[in-house]
Amino acid sequence: MIENEKLRQQIEFLKEIDDLKQIFRQTVLTKDRRQENDAEHSWHLAMLVMVLSEYSNHSSIDLLRTVKMVLIHDIIEIDAGDTFCYDDHDRNAKTKKERKAAHRIFGILPENQAQEFIDLWEEFEAMETPEAQFAAAVDRLQPLLLNYYSEGYAWKKHGIKRSQVIERNHHISKGSKVLWEFAENLIHESVKKGYLIDG
Amino acid sequence: MIENEKLRQQIEFLKEIDDLKQIFRQTVLTKDRRQENDAEHSWHLAMLVMVLSEYSNHSSIDLLRTVKMVLIHDIIEIDAGDTFCYDDHDRNAKTKKERKAAHRIFGILPENQAQEFIDLWEEFEAMETPEAQFAAAVDRLQPLLLNYYSEGYAWKKHGIKRSQVIERNHHISKGSKVLWEFAENLIHESVKKGYLIDG
Numbered sequence: 001m002i003e004n005e006k007l008r009q010q011i012e013f014l015k016e017i018d019d020l021k022q023i024f025r026q027t028v029l030t031k032d033r034r035q036e037n038d039a040e041h042s043w044h045l046a047m048l049v050m051v052l053s054e055y056s057n058h059s060s061i062d063l064l065r066t067v068k069m070v071l072i073h074d075i076i077e078i079d080a081g082d083t084f085c086y087d088d089h090d091r092n093a094k095t096k097k098e099r100k101a102a103h104r105i106f107g108i109l110p111e112n113q114a115q116e117f118i119d120l121w122e123e124f125e126a127m128e129t130p131e132a133q134f135a136a137a138v139d140r141l142q143p144l145l146l147n148y149y150s151e152g153y154a155w156k157k158h159g160i161k162r163s164q165v166i167e168r169n170h171h172i173s174k175g176s177k178v179l180w181e182f183a184e185n186l187i188h189e190s191v192k193k194g195y196l197i198d199g
Numbered sequence: 200m201i202e203n204e205k206l207r208q209q210i211e212f213l214k215e216i217d218d219l220k221q222i223f224r225q226t227v228l229t230k231d232r233r234q235e236n237d238a239e240h241s242w243h244l245a246m247l248v249m250v251l252s253e254y255s256n257h258s259s260i261d262l263l264r265t266v267k268m269v270l271i272h273d274i275i276e277i278d279a280g281d282t283f284c285y286d287d288h289d290r291n292a293k294t295k296k297e298r299k300a301a302h303r304i305f306g307i308l309p310e311n312q313a314q315e316f317i318d319l320w321e322e323f324e325a326m327e328t329p330e331a332q333f334a335a336a337v338d339r340l341q342p343l344l345l346n347y348y349s350e351g352y353a354w355k356k357h358g359i360k361r362s363q364v365i366e367r368n369h370h371i372s373k374g375s376k377v378l379w380e381f382a383e384n385l386i387h388e389s390v391k392k393g394y395l396i397d398g
Contacts, residue, residue, distance in 0.1 A: 007381060010250050015348055017246060018229045021239045030217045040220045043242035046270050047216060051209050051312065064263040071245050113250065149214055182206060 006110050013108040019078045026084045026158070030149040038074040038082065041142065045070035048138040055178040058130035066131040069124045070138065072117055076101040085143070085168050086160050095125075127174070137175025141183055144169060148186050152195025161199040162191050205309050212307040218277045225283045225357070229348040237273040237281065240341065244269035247337040254377040257329035265330040268323045269337065271316055275300035284342070284367050285359050294324075326373070336374025340382055343368060347385050351394025360398040361390050 023038040046067050053063055074082075079101035083094060106117040123132050144165075147155055155165070165187055173180035190196040222237040245266050252262055273281075278300035282293060305316040322331050343364075346354055354364070364386055372379035389395040 004377075004381075007254075007377070011344070011381075014243075014247060014250060015229060015344065018243070018345070018348070020242075021228055021235065022230060029220055030214060031221060036220065037239070039242045040236070040238040043219075043238045043245075043270065044213075044217070046242075046245065046266075048213060050267060050270070051213060051308070055206075064266070067245075067263070067266060068249060071242065071249070109250070145210070145214065146217070149217070178203075178206070182203075182210075 009108060009110050010113070013105075016105060016108055017075055017078065020075055023074070023077045023082055025082050025143075026154045027143040027146045028150050028153045030146060033150060033153055036146065038077055042071050042074055044142055045073075045135075045138050048142055049135070052138065052176075052179065053134065055176045056130060056134045057174070057176055058134075061130050061134055065120070066135050069120050069131060069135045072106075072120055073124045073135065073139065075105055075117075076121065078105060084158070085140075086158060086164055098125075127171070130175075133175035135175070137172040137179055140169045140172050141179055144183055144186055148190055148195065151193070152190055155190075155196050159197065161197045162187060163199060165190075165196060208307060208309050209312070212304075215304060215307055216274055216277065219274055222273070222276045222281055224281050224342075225353045226342045226345040227349050227352045229345060232349060232352055235345065237276055241270050241273055243341055244272075244334075244337050247341055248334070251337065251375075251378065252333065254375045255329060255333045256373070256375055257333075260329050260333055264319070265334050268319050268330060268334045271305075271319055272323045272334065272338065274304055274316075275320065277304060283357070284339075285357060285363055297324075326370070329374075332370075332374035334374070336371040336378055339368045339371050340378055343382055343385055347389055347394065350392070351389055354389075354395050358396065360396045361386060362398060364389075364395060 020042070021037050021039040024035040025038065025041060027036050028034060029036055049063065049066050049070055053061060053066070076098045080097045102118050102121050106114045106121070109117065123129055124135055127133055127136050147153065169183060170180065172183050187196065191198045219241070220236050220238040223234040224237065224240060226235050227233060228235055248262065248265050248269055252260060252265070275297045279296045301317050301320050305313045305320070308316065322328055323334055326332055326335050346352065368382060369379065371382050386395065390397045
């Protein structure tokens with residue numbers, strides 16, 4: 001039906017990623033406590049980037065690249081599935097599965113765009129550039145916010161402790177010391193309010 | 200709890216917009232035919248902008264501003280609700296309600312950010328700049344794609360006809376002649392396959 005082969009590939013990709021709306025996470029929405037999916041999560045992260053970028057440890061980050069990174073970072077989960085961040089798991093096996101997914105899904109696109117998205121995803125995963133560090137920071141801060149405002153729903157369900165939350169989230173400080181200080185207060189308040197086990 | 204007043208406002212806003220995930224639209228997802236919500240829709244639009252911007256009628260558009268626009272354009276629906284694009288309704292009353300919503304919700308943010316988001320939303324609505332015209336084009340193309348790939352689910356449910364689809368969507372051509380040509384083919388195919396009433 002589509003005569004333009006390039007456009008055909010692009011539309012095929014845009015149809016494929018509709019499935020990100022079906023990948024559900026452990027965190028729940030603040031109001032109705034329904035599990036959040038990856039598309040909603042990615043949208044929310046982009047909003048965090050837009051609103052909070054002034055708190056990056058680096059005086060200026062490339063906003064467009066950071067927004068792109070958070071918008072595409074979970075697309076690999078269409079094939080690889082979501083991993084709850086407090087699960088202990090084989091990180092090597094996970095990375096291998098995710099890289100395969102990146103090549104299959106982004107590979108639907110015309111070559112230059114496929115490469116751009118694979119590079120962005122690899123940059124996000126490596127967490128070395130200021131943009132990737134800030135993207136990783138909001139990727140951890142957002143579920144902390146949802147957990148706090150849902151009275152620790154996912155934490156309670158899985159019996160998560162303060163020390164685990166600190167261990168899994170302290171890399172927020174790599175992207176933003178201000179946001180990590182804020183997150184530490186949120187964790188402290190969560191323990192005080194009984195949303196999170198002190199231990 | 201948050202000592203920094205500016206950060207307190209920003210976090211309050213980021214919590215408030217969690218509710219966009221609860222505003223459901225008429226279009227359904229391609230796989231399980233569940234209704235799509237505004238947060239998922241906004242994420243998908245941002246992906247369309249990233250992938251399809253080369254087809255803008257203007258040789259180059261400001262990608263970051265266009266992405267920002269599609270990410271925030273529906274936030275006003277938290278207060279104003281979603282309007283099915285084929286509904287006949289009082290446009291003036293709708294605009295008034297939406298403007299009030301924009302001022303309340305974006306107004307939670309610190310003043311400069313509130314103004315930036317209100318301006319972006321007004322720019323999107325006015326559909327005059329190349330960025331707003333391209334944003335409006337993808338905002339119409341995305342539900343067309345979902346309708347086509349769900350075999351006309353929402354069209355059939357509401358008894359929508361080809362002429363209505365053309366009337367409501369032909370402004371895609373203002374943002375992109377290439378994408379409107381593609382959309383016209385999609386509409387033609389939809390009629391041929393019985394997804395859409397010919398009339």
